[in-house]
Amino acid sequence: MDEKEIQSFLIISSVVLFILIITMISLFILFQKRKNALILKNKFAEKHFEQEISKAQIEIREETFRNISWELHDNIGQLLTLAKIQLQNDSPVNEVKGTLDKCIKELRDLSKLISPDALKNMSLEQAVADEINRFNRLNFIESQLIIKGQQTKIDSKIEIVFFRILQEFFSNTIKHAKATHLDILLDYQTDMLIITAEDNGLGFDIKKQKGSGIGLNNIKNRAKLVNANATILSKPNKGTKLTITYKLNHESTYSSDC
Structure with missing residues (x-):
């Protein structure tokens, strides 16, 4: 190979x-940009997730304190009024004592709800059970909770979201559905938790709701936030059924799509 050919080879090699090098630098810069964009997206999703959890916690507390206020005014207030009337009418001591005992029991039950630790550390099963017991105790609606399978511990933040969704459904059932019965099922399967809540109320035409009324979009978006799926089936005069499906042992507790 002569000197001219060597020079040409060196020039071509240098160009290649x-x-x-330029290609590798460009690919590295592109990779870094995508990596940074993904980090920002994940940080935004995590921030959004925490904001939604805080919002759900606040709404649960507001609902709880509304219930406490109602019970103090109507339920316990009525019991104390009854005890006063019994005393004024010289009713037997045992009758007055029975009324006051019931009043004390109601106050003790309410004190558990007021405790910040109770609101913070309560499991999904216990929170739902307490709601159902309250409905039955105050004759709001005939309710029952069934738990199937081996209970699996899930993230407390996810439990908060599920409980808030159920609270919204319960509120709609009691206030608007004119239902007489409410059934809740927590079904722990091998790799899936299926939560169903069903009433026998008025129901509604889902096609005409367009996301209003029971808050279909809100329920679905909250479920999506924790990688769960929520569906609502309802027909006029046929009741309403909410189903939440959640795959157990998720790698993350929030969705980056929200």
Whole structure:
């Protein structure tokens, strides 16, 4: 190979090497940009998730304190009024004592709800059970909770979301559905938790709701936030059924799509 051919080879090699270096630098810069964009997206999703959890916690507390206020005014207030009337009418001591005992029991039950630790540390099963017991105790609606399978511990933040969704459904059932019965099922399967809540109320035409009324979009979006799926089936005069499906042992507790 003569000197001219060597020079040409060196020039071509230099150009190829230069192109390779530029290509590698460009790919690295592109990779870093995508990596940074993904990090920002995940940080935004995590921040959004925490904001939604805080919002759900606040709404649960507001609902709880509304219930406490109602019970103090109507339920316990009525019991104390009854005890006063019994005393004024010289009713037997045992009758007055029975009324006051019931009043004390109601106050003790309410004190558990007021405790910040109770609101913070309560499991999904216990929170739902307490709601159902309250409905039955105050004759709001005939309710029952069934738990199937081996209970699996899930993230407390996810439990908060599920409980808030159920609270919304319960509120709609009691206030608007004119239902007489409410059934809740927590079904722990091998790799899936299926939560169903069903009433026998008025129901509604889902096609005409367009996301209003029971808050279909809100329920679905909250479920999506924790990688769960929520569906609502309802027909006029046929009741309403909410189903939440959640795959157990998720790698993350929030969805980056929200």
